Amino acid sequence: MRNLRCSCLFLLAGIALHFLPATPALAGLRAEESKPRKEEAASLQFPVPPPPFTPGIFPCSECHKEIKPNTARRVLKDEHTGIVLNHAQGQRWCLDCHDTANRDKLRLVSGEKISFSESYRLCGQCHGDKFRDWKVGVHGQRSGEWNGKKSYLLCAHCHNPHDPRFKPLSPMPPPVRPEDVR
Amino acid sequence: MSDKEARDKRILRLSRRKALKGLAAGIGALALPAKDSPASVWEAFFQKNFRELGKEDLQKVLARLEKEYSAQFGKAVKVKATPPVEGVLFGYALDLSRCIGCRRCVYGCVRENNQSRDPQIHWIRVLQLNKEKGVYLEEAEHYYNPAKVPEPGRFYMPVQCHQCKNPPCTKVCPVQATWTEKDGIVVVDYNWCIGCRYCMAACPYGARHFNWKKAGLPAADLNTDTHYLGNRPRPVGVVEKCTFCIQRVREPSGRYTACVEVCPVGARKFGNLLDPDSEIRYIIENKRVFIFKEDLNTQPKFYYFYAT
Numbered sequence: 242m243r244n245l246r247c248s249c250l251f252l253l254a255g256i257a258l259h260f261l262p263a264t265p266a267l268a269g270l271r272a273e274e275s276k277p278r279k280e281e282a283a284s285l286q287f288p289v290p291p292p293p294f295t296p297g298i299f300p301c302s303e304c305h306k307e308i309k310p311n312t313a314r315r316v317l318k319d320e321h322t323g324i325v326l327n328h329a330q331g332q333r334w335c336l337d338c339h340d341t342a343n344r345d346k347l348r349l350v351s352g353e354k355i356s357f358s359e360s361y362r363l364c365g366q367c368h369g370d371k372f373r374d375w376k377v378g379v380h381g382q383r384s385g386e387w388n389g390k391k392s393y394l395l396c397a398h399c400h401n402p403h404d405p406r407f408k409p410l411s412p413m414p415p416p417v418r419p420e421d422v423r
Numbered sequence: 424m425s426d427k428e429a430r431d432k433r434i435l436r437l438s439r440r441k442a443l444k445g446l447a448a449g450i451g452a453l454a455l456p457a458k459d460s461p462a463s464v465w466e467a468f469f470q471k472n473f474r475e476l477g478k479e480d481l482q483k484v485l486a487r488l489e490k491e492y493s494a495q496f497g498k499a500v501k502v503k504a505t506p507p508v509e510g511v512l513f514g515y516a517l518d519l520s521r522c523i524g525c526r527r528c529v530y531g532c533v534r535e536n537n538q539s540r541d542p543q544i545h546w547i548r549v550l551q552l553n554k555e556k557g558v559y560l561e562e563a564e565h566y567y568n569p570a571k572v573p574e575p576g577r578f579y580m581p582v583q584c585h586q587c588k589n590p591p592c593t594k595v596c597p598v599q600a601t602w603t604e605k606d607g608i609v610v611v612d613y614n615w616c617i618g619c620r621y622c623m624a625a626c627p628y629g630a631r632h633f634n635w636k637k638a639g640l641p642a643a644d645l646n647t648d649t650h651y652l653g654n655r656p657r658p659v660g661v662v663e664k665c666t667f668c669i670q671r672v673r674e675p676s677g678r679y680t681a682c683v684e685v686c687p688v689g690a691r692k693f694g695n696l697l698d699p700d701s702e703i704r705y706i707i708e709n710k711r712v713f714i715f716k717e718d719l720n721t722q723p724k725f726y727y728f729y730a731t
Binding site: 377379381385387407413414416 | 567693
């Protein structure tokens with residue numbers, strides 16, 4: 242329905258702007274929008290920039306294919322020592338989110354394995370309200386075109402999944418006071 | 424006939440051009456460019472109000488400005504006059520429960536819209552307020568500068584042009600150099616503005632700014648993608664303001680405004696008020712929305728909201 246509406250809007254825009262040559266970008270957009278949404282993978286529905294990994298850490302399997310998974314809750318000593326859970330940690334351990342067998346994937350409660358570029362689905366399991374707002378562009382950040390292609394930031398771009406409270410920032414300089422204007 | 428239509432009719436009759444011609448004939452050439460001024464100065468002086476320009480005249484004006492700016496800044500400058508699109512009415516919403524007062528938007532706007540760096544012009548001003556007192560403007564702090572934001576007990580309220588449906592600023596302009604476009608953007612024709620600053624006095628949001636001096640805008644920092652009614656370089660003595668990034672949002676692939684994209688907390692939302700599927704409509708229909716100085720009946724298309 243939405244796609245139809247969008248196409249109509251573009252058509253309207255196209256008619257209104259008939260004196261502009263139809264740009265290839267616009268034509269491309271139209272062709273794509275007429276594809277049924279069901280066939281679109283989630284990654285197309287919510288395009289995101291690459292997950293904010295520490296450079297070099299992915300693929301995790303580089304190391305983990307050699308390491309026997311250890312499901313015991315413990316303090317990590319040999320690796321990932323910087324990761325301290327501060328996120329409902331009483332009820333939770335690493336392997337509730339990370340897949341035990343395939344470390345390159347995240348794991349939903351259903352058992353489904355998902356890639357890191359869909360980590361919002363993981364978060365959405367417990368933060369349904371935020372996830373709903375995120376999908377419509379109200380929580381979090383969308384960029385791109387208000388009337389066309391948009392890209393979303395992952396929850397993880399703003400919230401460290403291990404310690405998700407939003408971190409304070411340094412403000413940019415205040416304006417010049419009127420008495421200091423020369 | 425609506426008030427607005429009546430006003431629009433009046434401008435057409437009250438053309439400044441006619442007045443100037445009379446002036447020229449009547450009291451001589453005192454106020455006019457010198458006899459030996461380059462042709463472009465004469466052309467600029469006798470240019471019509473933007474809304475009266477025919478297609479051909481408009482193209483000539485744009486070409487003249489592109490030439491002028493390109494020479495001034497030493498690089499190719501594009502000056503567009505992309506018209507409003509039917510079925511689009513722009514609206515904006517800002518999430519007060521997210522904003523942390525980091526001022527990334529202020530400087531993102533300066534870069535995108537070619538504001539003067541020195542003397543400084545900012546189209547966005549961020550107020551720091553007390554959570555306990557709410558929007559109590561007497562205590563608004565403009566110059567906060569702690570090491571980190573947000574500070575405990577405070578909240579932040581960025582203010583910029585509210586693109587009012589009932590704008591006090593355009594009504595007081597004695598030469599109709601500022602008006603509301605069909606897509607709801609309130610614009611200024613810098614070639615028509617006489618710099619009387621009545622509009623600044625009329626605006627309850629402090630959203631209009633005056634070019635007291637020649638803009639300090641280094642060529643390296645110039646955004647060369649400009650719109651006649653928006654971010655093209657401004658002359659001395661004219662008023663300027665936020666235009667919802669008219670040079671971005673009116674294009675067929677209409678980009679979000681610069682402030683929306685630069686906000687690190689995602690507090691800024693923009694879209695088409697006439698599209699029921701837009702984020703802006705979702706917010707108005709589902710969130711707690713607050714209109715700044717609602718009692719003045721300015722009817723802003725800029726809304727504050729609380730997502731949580």
